[in-house]
Amino acid sequence: MKIFLKLLHASSAMNDTIHWADVVASELLKRGGKHRIATGITPSGHIHLGNLREMLTADAVRRAVIDDGGKAELIYIADTFDPLRKRYPFLPEKYEEYVGMPLSNIPDPEGCHENYSEHFLQPFLESLEILGIPVRVEKAHEMYRDGRYEEQIKVALKKRDVIARIIHDVTGRELESDWTPFMPFCENCGRINSAKVTGFDENWIYYACQCGHEGKASYSGGGKLTWRVDWAARWKILGITCEPFGKDHAAAGGSYDTGVRLAREVFKIEPPFPVVYEWIHLKGKGAMKSSKGIVVPVREIVEILPPEIIRYLIIRVKPERHIEFDPSMILDVIDDFEDEFRHKTRNVELSLVEDVSYSEVPFRHLIVVGQIANWELEKVLEILQRTYEVDDEVKKDVERRLIYAKKWLEKLAPEAIKFEIKEEIADITAEFNEDEKRFLSAYAEKLSEDMSPERIHQLVYEVAKEIGIKPAKAFQAIYKAILDRSHGPRAGYFIKSLGVNWIKERFRKVAG
């Protein structure tokens, strides 16, 4: 047996090591065949790339469980019933008065959605769809309103002392004698963080609010459980078996520690299997935090980068490692992806969005060709046909990724990679010396319609030699005449795709 294990080890060492998501999946499958994975991001501001890590971590596990023969689904609990903590920098002054009110009761700061939480939630949900993350959405204010918490609220209120002791044991925090695990919603001032429970019976929870109002709250929507208790309660209500969460919750004495004990001792369930993940840092700016305004909204990223790249960016890194997100390095990440794609790695498998095909045309290439072809699909395909076999599948993929290439170029690309064809000769500011003019003129003479791109490229060297200038000078003249700069895409393909006759005419004009 021991020898067998060693052999197994030796042979698996030759391949990639087991993917983290598969490790989690096999752990889960030891516990049962059916899993419900929870995620929970509060829509209190723009939902950013850092938040997305939670979703992608969960989705990678979901897929791994399914690939391993189990069943798994994803649930996203949007805490729409959470109070607005403070007036964030991006909110107008007026929002000071909404602090403490549930997000679902606050107006949309930009007036385009039903309420505050919807404003941030909707674009995020659209993004999840684009990223191929199938998720069942549960909005907290609806769960409470529909009475799904009722039983657990009653349990929590009755076991107030047990809960208080657990929180004290785990965190060392001494709770005040009038503390309860319930935060009533005050029907007078509309806040959900300023009233105290004064008593309860089978039908009502009685409270006194700082605003002076005294009233009674319903078990269905009249308030919510405090964070730590709410978390454990929802595990029970939704039957959660696995949940990824940020390292803040994982610290000793953090909310997962209390959650474990609350789950077992108060709600009588086994806590979900934890997957702890690290923050994503924005290169040079530190951890992404909505509250600090260091944010790349997910909805913007999914417009600029293909979903498989965004997935790959996060899924390829073990959750417990932090990710340094450097927008200027994204082409390298895409290169890595394309290299892994050729080897069909597990990272790629978990990153590709189902039902989306991916061709071998490199993204870098699309960027050059797209610019040459002025982003016209037919023209791009025509150019690609010289190097690739373009069938319907490739065509479909190119059509899809060409849009990203264009957006990426506009929003994230370094200037050096961009170029623009000067339509008018008057737009060219560069000077041409006699050698260059002689070259362009002679080159235009020899160039003919039936030449292949390779032949056109070769011709540059031949003509340059003939009139006695260095090839480098010849290339510079060509690019100056077309782009008004000294560098550009590989000359042969470039000239061919621009049209030989157009080039001949242009070179003659420039040469005077």
Next chain:
RNA sequence: GGGCUCGUAGCUCAGCCAGGCAGAGCGACGGGCUUUUAACCCGUCGGUCGCGGGUUCAAAUCCCGUCGAGCCCGCCA
């Protein structure tokens, strides 16, 4: 005070769970292709695996300790 992660080639990291000749990519250097946007091909250099102990025939890997970096511990992903 408690907890987590990281420390392996100049840089970014894999390898550690399951001990078995120290790896990849990039960079640098040399050569080929007589500029092509961080192009391609061939080759070379490059590491006391943070440090100190321990276990073992054998340790980057396991155990104990230690130093350094970053982060978390009201709410937050």
